[in-house]
Amino acid sequence: MFCLLGHRISKFRFFYIREILRIVQNLITSNLGLLIFKSQLMFSIVQQDHLTVKSELSLLNQVQEWFEQFCLQHLSQLGWSKTQLDRLNLALAEGFTNAVRHAHHALPPETTIEINIYLWIDRLEIRIWDYGKPFNPDAIAEPEPGTLQVGGYGWFLLRRLADRVVYERGADGRNCLLIVKYSQEAQK
The missing domain is CATH 1.10.287 (Helix Hairpins)
Structure with missing residues (x-):
């Protein structure tokens, strides 16, 4: 049993x-x-776009208009705020301007700058590619409040406008400035 x-x-x-x-x-x-x-x-990339322009400051408006069109078509539908888009547009302008003024200052104006935009479900990435000599962004001193200094404000501004900023030298000899902004939903 x-x-x-x-x-x-x-x-x-x-x-x-x-x-x-x-x-x-x-x-x-x-x-x-x-x-x-x-x-x-x-x-997974939701949307992406690419623009190649010459190293001329006069093309900044074209770059910004291209970016604004991308944002109007894709980002505003996903709930990105106007403030976020304006910050990203300013970051793009600063990155493009730095590539023209600093990275390509000794190169012919025909030297191209490539810009890629990648929209992910949780973030937007802007990649600005240039052919200039690389620099060390960590060597740039952050401006002290209330003081004036020559240079460094652009890099300081970029870091304040974006959630992540990375500058790297690629294996192909180009430099890439990566600007990342996370959606408001991803930050919650």
Whole structure:
């Protein structure tokens, strides 16, 4: 009798454990599926555009108008505020101006600057590519409040306008200024 009772308890435990494992597996699978789905959304480009212009300050208006058109078509529909778009436009202007004035100052005006915009579900990335000599942005001293200094304000301004700013030398010999702004939803 004890053996038969032990068998029933074991059978019950096995069934119970198997049922718990099935439930846990379903939870893990569904959460994992949700996580994968969210990851795919976060790592998928929703929209992108590209512009190549010569190194001329007179083309800044063209660059800004191109960017504004992209924003009107794509960002405003996703709930990006006018303030965010204005900040990004100013950051783009500063990055483009720095590429023309500093990176390409010794290069012919025909030298191109390439600009890429990538809209992700949670952020917008602007990449400005130039052919100038690289510089170390960490070597630029941040202006002290209330003091005047020559240079450095553009880099300071860029870091205040964007959520992330990265400057790197690419393997192809170009420099890339990456400007990232996260959507208000992603910041919550």
